[in-house]
Amino acid sequence: MKARVFITLKPGVLDPQGKAIHHALEGLGFAGVNDVRAGKLIELDLAEETSDADIEAMCRKLLANTVIENFRIERLGAA
Amino acid sequence: MNSAVIVFPGSNCDRDVAVALEQVTGRKPAMVWHKDSELPERTDFIALPGGFSYGDYLRSGAMAARSPIMRAVADAAGRGVPVIGICNGFQVLTEAGLLPGALMRNAGLSFVCRPVALKVENSQSLFTCGYDAGETVHFPVAHHDGNYQADAATLDRLEGQGRVAFRYQEEVNGSARGIAGILNDAGNVLGLMPHPERAIEPAHGCTDGRCLFEGLLETVA
Numbered sequence: 001m002k003a004r005v006f007i008t009l010k011p012g013v014l015d016p017q018g019k020a021i022h023h024a025l026e027g028l029g030f031a032g033v034n035d036v037r038a039g040k041l042i043e044l045d046l047a048e049e050t051s052d053a054d055i056e057a058m059c060r061k062l063l064a065n066t067v068i069e070n071f072r073i074e075r076l077g078a079a
Numbered sequence: 080m081n082s083a084v085i086v087f088p089g090s091n092c093d094r095d096v097a098v099a100l101e102q103v104t105g106r107k108p109a110m111v112w113h114k115d116s117e118l119p120e121r122t123d124f125i126a127l128p129g130g131f132s133y134g135d136y137l138r139s140g141a142m143a144a145r146s147p148i149m150r151a152v153a154d155a156a157g158r159g160v161p162v163i164g165i166c167n168g169f170q171v172l173t174e175a176g177l178l179p180g181a182l183m184r185n186a187g188l189s190f191v192c193r194p195v196a197l198k199v200e201n202s203q204s205l206f207t208c209g210y211d212a213g214e215t216v217h218f219p220v221a222h223h224d225g226n227y228q229a230d231a232a233t234l235d236r237l238e239g240q241g242r243v244a245f246r247y248q249e250e251v252n253g254s255a256r257g258i259a260g261i262l263n264d265a266g267n268v269l270g271l272m273p274h275p276e277r278a279i280e281p282a283h284g285c286t287d288g289r290c291l292f293e294g295l296l297e298t299v300a
Binding site: 013015016017020061062063065067069 | 098137138141145173174179180181182185186187188226228229253
């Protein structure tokens, strides 16, 4: 079973990398980009019996720093 | 003073802080590998050094904060043993939950490496009793992720309780309220981005960091 964990900065937390990407897009002439926020995608290959609670514990204990980051889990089912 | 320096894979200021401690205390610190689960008996001071533990993978300090020795460090901190985290050590302390907030990528995105002016905001702590309140000191910084952030309530609490130990006197990395170093609630854990251990002898160009270790020696020993 595979799962994806999307880690994003909480709203209101400054994102210097997102800002730099935003500026670079504007520099390339792309108009209409209002804002850019950069995050992380972590792909997990898990034993079938892994529960949602297990994955959430992984996020809280290590994968995300919940002081500054939110996470969202997406189960992909059997590959 | 029986000090211990924790060594993680990727630590690179472990020797610097060991030299500083030996010069000031006259005793070599124990170098404790991150996979150990116990500190030497009668350890009365712990230093988490600067560097790039685990290559800063995932987040700076994230992996190191979950290594076996950190349980022993947290226990010791809970018993009141003084713990200092310098640079990457500060990042490890926030990731381990021993200090509030987080250290994010510098606002200017560049690695910052230069001496900076700091104001000693609290001269009553174990670590800062060798300084005068409001005194300006110069320590070098060398970091990419030193941008201290916490929610407004946490920042207000830190300020209100006198837990901001050092504040930048110039713009360095975008840190909220210019915070360079903070103390825990009990006052026995200090995390700071600048490197006092790199300002202890004239050859360093500045000896302002020496007072921090001398003050500690006086209160701990």
